[in-house]
Amino acid sequence: MDSWVIGMMLGVSIFLGSIALVAMMWAIKKGQFDDKEKFLNAALFDDESELNDAIKKEKKREDALKKKDYRPE
Amino acid sequence: MSDKIACSHCHLEFHEDVMIKDGEHYFCCNGCQGVFHLLMDEGLDAFYDKTKGVTLAPPTQQYEDSANFNAPAFYDKFVKTTKEGFYEVALVIEGIHCAACVWLNEKALINMDGVIATNINYTNNKAKIVWDDDMVKLSQIIDMIRAIGYDAYPYDVSLQEAKANKERKDYYLRIAVAIFATMNMMTIMVAQYAGYFSGISADIKHILNIGEWVLATPVLFYSGWPFFKGMYYGMKTKSVNMDTLVATGSLLTYIYSIYITLTRSGEAYFDSVTMIITFVLVGKFLEALSKKSIADTLDIMSKTLPSDVKVVRDNKIITLHVNDVLVGDIVLVNAGQRIALDGEIIEGNGTFDESSLTGESEPIHKTVGDSVISATVSIDADVKYRVTKDYAHSTMNNIVSLLENAMNSKPKIQQLANRLSEYFSTIILLLAAFTFIGWYAFSANFEHSFIIAIAVIVIACPCALALATPVATLVGLSIASKRGILFKEAAQLETMAKADVLALDKTGTITQGTPQIVHEEKFAEFDDSLLYSLLLNSKHPIAKAISTHIYKDDLVCFQLDNLKNIASQGITAMYKTKMLVGGNAKLMQTIGIDVTSSSENSEFYFAYDGKLFAKFELFDMPREDAVSAIAKIKKMGIEIIMLTGDHERSAKKVASLVGIDKYKFELTPQEKSQYIERLHNEKKVVVMAGDGVNDILALASSDIAIAMGNGSDIAIEVSDVVLLNDNLISLHESFKISKRTFAMIKQNLGLSLVYNTITIPLAMAGFIIPLIAALSMSLSSLLVVGNSLRIKFGYKD
Known part of the structure; x- marks a missing residue:
């Protein structure tokens, strides 16, 4: 070789x-x-509704940001 | 009697007739019912699927007004603004027992309008919440958490905590790199060693060396950076430390190996570079990991105080931050609120809970002219008081700052290994220099002399010395934790092994902390249910002890009217038209029953309709294992002193029961800690064991503080060692384990020194051939690790 x-x-x-x-x-x-317990427990709460929540959370953030931008100072 | 039914919310079981029936559901209290309906309305009933078989604590309902959380002063202190212009607060959520509770809190909060993000840590129940203040106020968020049966209080994310977290993360990263490289290095070394014995082509050896070089470089300069930093700081203060030796040793080995690789002569030692750094770094990390942060302790303390108060100025009520309140101001306090500043009552009266300061669980009645102390709680009184001390000088703040001082200036006994390594490092560096000069003068061959000098440092490189302490303490710690003894810091094993004096708190440490019935007399037959119903209305430990003592399944709870708690005497109530009285001899005399108190135990009498029915004598008994544990600790040559806030009579009794000759009584928390300071001045190493809030100052000023597992949170925070099993035999065991571990550390240090006294002269003489250097280096480490495992003998689990 x-x-x-x-x-x-x-x-x-x-x-x-x-x-x-x-x-x-x-x-x-x-x-x-950072959170070792969350790491393990995540498996317990891992179905469709959690996924929906995550989307909802993101949407809420966007909405709130948008509203902030349009607000007259 | 019917069977017990579980509450639909908290799953605790009660008799059907005491429960609130609501459709097909049963509830133990209004709180549970409220939470249950709220969860149903919010569509969060999945919570109950997740908590099957778990019992929850019923929601408590005494809360401070949440409107306080909207005060500007509060926002200034705890709320931060994020980049996007949202607000962020860090909360500690109380009442979380399981993953489902975290799920519920996150779900409920994120369903609120205006809450942008939540992140609840499963491990320490700390939450970070981001919200839009135009849509929702912090008070509403906290109300929501309370509505679903938890409580939340904000905490100051202190710099210290953030720093500790950052440091830990930094270690993770450095260790990840080190371990990755070391493991890959090992596979290459298999080929290298095989080649050493059975022959290897020079080309392949060269390539393997270059591979090792690539792997060793990030380990030395990234993972090993803390050692270089340590060396730099050491140089600044003109001291030589372990870091100096690790850094110079590994750096010289690295340079030497590069030289070997490039000139294709001899053996490279890149593997030693990574191994040394990895081992020592892991050892360092373990020590850093176990260091507790003072920050957390103080969080718990300061959360107990309100941040703003209502003050009457110019006939108007205004809300002021506690720091702005002046001496002489009139402060309003409502029932259920905490007192923020020391003062004197000028209007109103009522009972106050002073347990957070004194450890005494009995509420105290106060009226106009009496002084109120910060951090105590007004249970049922709306009072006005005149401030006599400003916030910074109030009792609670005083204790917090005393505590801070005590913890920061905690006596540190210099660790044997550190002291030794300082001398050792200096000597090795001097010897290496001496070797170089000697060989150069003798042979005038710069290269040869340099290589031999490096060999001295390489062979002395303190693998064994650096491992001597961490490995032994690790084994000691693991044995201790298996037996329910948690040492928070590795170095404490060594300090504890040197202890001269053990100071013990009485209540809750030597004794069980709750009074037990030692004598019982019934003068006539009566319905136990009457006494039981009366006792249920008192929170006094004596009442609790008797009610558990007489509890039977068939007892009924009668409806009592006109209940009166008479502070430090007892309780009275009306059952139909007849009077129930339970309390001490003094209370009996006031209703015309003549009893004389003669016992040294606490007494409780029960009278019904003006006639005496029963008498109980209670005493806070020492723990079962107290006598044998104390005898064993004494046998180790440790002096035992009992420090108690209790009066002489009961101190004397307990001391003589368990065999303690020396005791101090009627001590305030400050006096306890002063006593320990006095022992320090006598150059004694003091171990203090306690459990209550009244012990924390003493715990903080001792060399080693031991808390009982069921002690108050703050005592556990302050202490260095926690006895989870909550018995005194573990106290003896923790002494035993620490002494054994310390003996092992000394042996290990001895072994590595012996190893070095043999090998260093050989290296100086230029006799060390590469194979022997590599083998003996591993051998010495193995010896130390193997020796440490011997601590385990005699501890079979």
Whole structure:
């Protein structure tokens, strides 16, 4: 086996691994692991109504923002 | 009697006839009924599917007026504005027992108009709420939380807490990188070691070395950054610390390995660089993780005080922030409110609950001329009082600032490992320099001398020394936690092992905290239901103890009229036309029954229609294991002192029952802490165990504070060790475990020093070949880890 094959495999695997590492670091920075209980309990409350709530929440935020913009100072 | 029925809201079970029937549902109280209907109306009945089999606490109904939350002063203190122009507040929600409660709160809040976002933390029940103040006010949000059966109070997101969180996140990131690289490094090392023994082509070895180089670089410069920072600060203060050795050791090893890789000569040590940094970083992280923040403690304290009060000025009632109230102002207090400032009552009278300050659960009656103290609660009185001390000097604030001082200046016993590593690091660095100079003078070969000097640092690199303490404490901590003893900080094991004096609180620590019936006399037959109905109307611990004592399934609750709680005497009521009286001898004498008090126990008499029927004697008994635990702790050579706010008689009795020779009685919280300060001045290491609010100052000023698991929240917050099992045998065990762990730390340090005294001279002489260096480095770490596991012997679970 040529040594460049080893070099390439080593490089590719470190690169792939580091993608996963960066993804995890991003998640830590975003605070996805801040609440360990929520992480576990999320599985309990994970059906259609929760999805609808999430949409509703986003819409509410947009509406409120819009209203704020149009308000005369 | 019929079977018990579960309340439709809280699922607690009661007899059918005491419940409120409402269609097909039954409720134990109006509160539960109200919450139930609200949830049905809001379409949140899915909550009950999620709480099957869980009992909730019925909603309480004594709340301060929520309008206070809209006061500008309040907004100034707690509310922040977001980028988009919304308002944001941090709340602690009380009454959450399960995930469904969090679900319900989030759902109910997000259904409100104007609430933009909610985020409730499942672990600590802290909530962040963002809302649009033009559509909904904070008071409405808090009313909603209360309406569904919880309570919320705001807390100040202090800088300290934010800083601690940021630090923790920072560690996570650095450790993630370190562990990732170390694990990959290990797979490469398998090939390297295999190649070392069975031969490897120089090209492949070179490529593997470069791969290691790539992996080691982020570990050294990103994960290892705290060590470089530590070294920098150490240099600034002209001190050499563990960080210096880790940083120089790993950096030199790294440079040396790059040199080896580029010149293709010898063995590279990139693996040592990552291993050392990863291990030591994890050890550091574990210590940081267990550090408690003072911030949380003070949150609990200050939430108990209202932030603004109603003041009468110029015949007008105005709302002022507590800081703006002057001495001499007249303040209005309504029933159910907390007193914010110390003062003197000038109008009105009523009973006050002072339990938050004194630990005494009995309400106290106060009238014109009596002084009121901040943080106490007016139970039923609307009074006016004249402020005698401004907010900053009021009792509660005083205690908060005393506490803050005590916690910040908590005596720190210098840790053995730190002290040792300081000397060690200096010596190694000097030896390395000496080696270099020696070899250079001797051989005049710069390269060779430099490599040998680096070998000295590499071999001495304090893997074993750095691991000696964390590994041993970790094993100690895990054994302790399995036995229900929680140490909040790893270093405390060592401090506790050096303890000379144990100070114990009496009520709730040595004793059970609730009075037990020790003697019972019945002078005539009577219906227990009468006494039971009377006792249900008192919150006094004595009444509670007797009512649980006489409780039987067939007791009925009679309708009583004209109930009167007579402070520190007892309770009277009318049943039909006859008078029920329950209380102490003094109360009996006032209704014309002649009894003489002779016992050293608390007495409770019961009279009906002017005739004495029964007498109970109660005493707060020591815990069952108190005698044996105290004897065992004494045997370890620790002096035991009992500190109590109680009077001499009961202090003496308890002390002699459990075998304590030294006791101090009638101490105020401040005196308790002064006593501990005095012991400190005698150069003694003091452990204090307590449970109540009245112990917190003493707990905060002791070297190690131990709280009972069922103690007040604030006591648990302040303390370093919590005994979850709530017994005194765990107290003895925590001493035992800490002493054992400390002994192990000393052994570990000894082992790593022995290892170094053998290897360092060899390295200095230039005898260390690469294989031996690598092997012995791992071996010394293994030795330390293996030795630490020995703490477990004798603790089989």
